[in-house]
Amino acid sequence: MAAVFPAAARVPTGAQPQTVDAEGEASCFFHPANRAEIPCDRCGRFLCHLCDLEVEGKHWCSSCLTAGVVAREVTTLEPRRMMYDSIALALVTLPVLLWPALILTAPMALFLVFRHWRSVRSVVPRSRLRLILAGLLAVVDIGLLGILFWWISMTTRGRL
Amino acid sequence: MGPGHLLLLKSTHFAEEYQRFTFASIQSIVATEVPFNAAPRIAGLLALAAALWLGYGRTPFGATAEEAIAALLGGAFVIALMVDVARGARCRCVLQTAVSRQILPVTRMRVARKLLGRLTPEIEAAQGALTPERAAEMESAELLRAEVSPPAVPIAESRVPWVLFGIFLLNAGLAVLDLMFPRSQASSAIITVLPAELALTLYLLLKPAPTTGRRARSWTRAVASLALVCLLVDGIFLLSIGVGWIIAMTAASRGSGLPLPAPFTSILPTPFPWFRPGWRIAAGLLGLAAAWWERGQGSSS
Numbered sequence: 001m002a003a004v005f006p007a008a009a010r011v012p013t014g015a016q017p018q019t020v021d022a023e024g025e026a027s028c029f030f031h032p033a034n035r036a037e038i039p040c041d042r043c044g045r046f047l048c049h050l051c052d053l054e055v056e057g058k059h060w061c062s063s064c065l066t067a068g069v070v071a072r073e074v075t076t077l078e079p080r081r082m083m084y085d086s087i088a089l090a091l092v093t094l095p096v097l098l099w100p101a102l103i104l105t106a107p108m109a110l111f112l113v114f115r116h117w118r119s120v121r122s123v124v125p126r127s128r129l130r131l132i133l134a135g136l137l138a139v140v141d142i143g144l145l146g147i148l149f150w151w152i153s154m155t156t157r158g159r160l
Numbered sequence: 161m162g163p164g165h166l167l168l169l170k171s172t173h174f175a176e177e178y179q180r181f182t183f184a185s186i187q188s189i190v191a192t193e194v195p196f197n198a199a200p201r202i203a204g205l206l207a208l209a210a211a212l213w214l215g216y217g218r219t220p221f222g223a224t225a226e227e228a229i230a231a232l233l234g235g236a237f238v239i240a241l242m243v244d245v246a247r248g249a250r251c252r253c254v255l256q257t258a259v260s261r262q263i264l265p266v267t268r269m270r271v272a273r274k275l276l277g278r279l280t281p282e283i284e285a286a287q288g289a290l291t292p293e294r295a296a297e298m299e300s301a302e303l304l305r306a307e308v309s310p311p312a313v314p315i316a317e318s319r320v321p322w323v324l325f326g327i328f329l330l331n332a333g334l335a336v337l338d339l340m341f342p343r344s345q346a347s348s349a350i351i352t353v354l355p356a357e358l359a360l361t362l363y364l365l366l367k368p369a370p371t372t373g374r375r376a377r378s379w380t381r382a383v384a385s386l387a388l389v390c391l392l393v394d395g396i397f398l399l400s401i402g403v404g405w406i407i408a409m410t411a412a413s414r415g416s417g418l419p420l421p422a423p424f425t426s427i428l429p430t431p432f433p434w435f436r437p438g439w440r441i442a443a444g445l446l447g448l449a450a451a452w453w454e455r456g457q458g459s460s461s
Binding site (some may be wrong): 001002004005009050076078080081087 | 229
C-alpha cells in the first residue's frame with residue numbers, strides 16, 4: 001500500500017550562489033569565493049545563498065541556528081524535551097526495591113516538582129498528574145524515612 | 161498531526177524527540193506488509209503441546225508445580241498469539257521526503273490504512289493531487305532508472321549459527337560426561353548456559369535475513385526452530401525440578417519429618433536421561449551442516 005504525492009516529481013530549485021566578480025565585493029564568511037547576499041540576524045556574518053537559513057522570518061548562519069535551537073530562541077525547531085514529570089515520578093517509585101536510595105531520590109523528586117511546575121511539558125496534551133503524584137509520594141517517602149530514623153534513634157538510645 | 165505538518169514523536173519515557181515533516185515536503189508514504197513468519201508460531205505451539213504433555217505428573221516431585229508452570233507458560237503463549245492475530249497483519253511503514261527516509265512507528269496494516277486515510281487529504285491539500293499523466297511519467301522514469309541496478313552490497317556473514325550449534329555440541333558433551341560420571345556434575349553448567357542458548361536461538365530465528373537463496377538460512381532456521389522446542393522442554397524440566405526442590409526444602413525446614421533434599425545441581429537427571437544430550441548432539445550436527453551449506457555465497461543487493 002503506497003501513496004505518492006506531487007513532491008516526488010518536483011525538481012529541486014534552490015538558489016545558486018553568485019561568485020565574487022568585482023574587487024571590493026563582500027564575500028561569504030564561510031565561502032570566500034561566493035558573493036555575500038545577506039548578514040546573519042544574530043551574529044552579523046555575511047552569508048551567501050548556500051549559507052543563508054531562513055527560519056521564523058529571520059536569516060541565520062548554521063552555527064547561530066544551532067545555538068538558537070539550544071538556547072530555545074527558535075521554538076519551531078525544538079528537537080527534544082525532557083519529561084521532568086516522568087523523571088520525578090520514577091525517582092520516587094523505582095527505588096522501591098532499593099529503598100535506602102529514597103534518602104536521595106525523594107528530595108530530588110520534590111525539587112524537580114517545584115522547579116518544573118511551570119515548565120513546558122510534552123507537545124502532546126499532558127496533565128500535571130505525574131508531577132502531583134510525584135510530589136505526594138515524595139512527601140510520603142520523606143515522612144516515612146523521618147519516622148524510620150526517629151524510631152531507630154529511639155530504639156538505639158534505649159539500648160545504649 | 162499539527163498545522164501543516166506531521167509530527168513524529170520518539171519517546172524514551174524520560175525524554176521526547178521530535179521530527180516535523182511539512183505536508184508540502186512529503187513525497188510518499190509506503191506501507192509494506194511483512195510476510196507471515198510461521199516458524200516461531202509452530203515452534204511455540206509445539207512447545208505448548210510438549211509443556212502440557214510433560215507437565216502432568218511425569219516428574220518425581222508431584223504434579224502441582226509442573227501443572228502450574230505448564231499452564232502459565234502455555235497460557236501466556238496462547239494469549240500472546242491471540243493478541244498478535246487479533247491485531248492483524250504486520251507492516252513496515254516508510255515516509256519519504258527529498259532529503260530523508262523515515263521509518264514510521266506503525267507496525268500494523270490496519271493502523272497504516274487509517275494513517276494514510278487521514279494524511280492523504282491533508283497532503284493533497286498542500287501539494288495538489290498527482291495527475292494520472294504525471295504518475296505515468298514518473299513510473300516510466302522510474303522504470304528507466306531501475307534498468308541500471310545498483311552495485312551489490314557485501315553483507316558480513318553472521319557467526320551466530322556456528323556459535324549456537326557449537327554450544328549445543330559442547331553442552332551435549334558435558335551432559336554425556338555427567339551421565340557417564342554422575343559425581344562430576346558436569347551438566348550443572350547447563351543451568352547457566354540455557355538462557356544463552358535460548359537467547360541465541362531466538363536471535364537466529366528473529367533476525368531478518370534475505371528471503372531467497374541460501375542466505376535465507378532456511379535449513380539453519382528449521383533446525384533452530386526444532387532446537388527451540390527441545391530447549392523449552394529442557395527449560396520446563398529444569399524449572400520444575402527447581403520448584404520441586406524449593407517446595408521440598410520448604411517442607412523439610414518446617415519440620416515435616418522429610419529428609420532435606422539433595423543440592424539442586426545434583427538432581428539434574430530427568431525422567432529421560434538421554435534427552436538432554438541427544439537432541440543437542442542432533443541439533444548441533446545438523447545445524448553445523450546447515451550453516452556450512454548456507455555459508456556466505458557472495459553478496460546481496
